[in-house]
Amino acid sequence: MQKWIRWIICLILITGIWIFLSLDKEKVVLGKTSTVSFEDDFLLHIRIQQTDEGVQVQNSIQYLGESTVVVEHKQPLISVSYNTHSFEGETVQREMKNGNIYYQPKADLEFPEDKEYIRFKVKCKVDGEDLEFDYTEKIQFDT
Numbered sequence: 839m840q841k842w843i844r845w846i847i848c849l850i851l852i853t854g855i856w857i858f859l860s861l862d863k864e865k866v867v868l869g870k871t872s873t874v875s876f877e878d879d880f881l882l883h884i885r886i887q888q889t890d891e892g893v894q895v896q897n898s899i900q901y902l903g904e905s906t907v908v909v910e911h912k913q914p915l916i917s918v919s920y921n922t923h924s925f926e927g928e929t930v931q932r933e934m935k936n937g938n939i940y941y942q943p944k945a946d947l948e949f950p951e952d953k954e955y956i957r958f959k960v961k962c963k964v965d966g967e968d969l970e971f972d973y974t975e976k977i978q979f980d981t
Contacts, residue, residue: 876971879903882916882960883939884975892948893977898941899960901934908933909940911962918945923959950977 874882881900886893895918901907909915913927932940947956960971 870975870977872975874973876960876973877964877969879907880960880971882958882971882973884958884973886956886975886977889946892946893950893956895945895947895956896942897945897958898939900937900939902936904936906933906935907965909962909964910966914942914945915940915960915962916942917959917961918947919957919959920947920950920953920955921957923957923961925961954978 869888870884870886872884874884876882879902881902883898883900885896887896888894897916897918899916901909908931910929910931912925912929914925915930917923917925934940950956954976955974956977958973958975960969960973962969
């Protein structure tokens with residue numbers, strides 16, 4: 839009789855652990871953080887997370903140059919998309935010094951349909967000179 843009880847308890851524990859790991863795996867899929875250098879003086883910081891509604895992307899640029907610069911851009915500074923980019927918002931100017939980080943609003947995207955990549959595009963003027971930078975980040979869903 840005691841062997842049966844031990845076997846039942848072991849089976850219940852194994853089943854519980856398996857269910858717990860399965861649920862955790864479905865919810866915490868993305869949590870990827872990347873930093874990419876561009877134009878020698880800038881870093882693009884990216885954090886991609888899965889939410890119940892889709893994918894949330896947090897991003898910013900950091901200036902590492904020695905002199906102070908003026909960044910002018912249409913909103914958004916950093917476009918996040920599976921396909922095409924749009925820079926049709928209002929024009930914004932920001933002065934940046936060494937080490938300054940320019941945070942952008944979170945971007946919420948729906949779950950991708952057969953897409954493996956999120957595309958980023960930075961488009962602005964730095965001290966009047968055009969700057970464009972494209973970056974593609976591979977995403978993976980563990981379902």
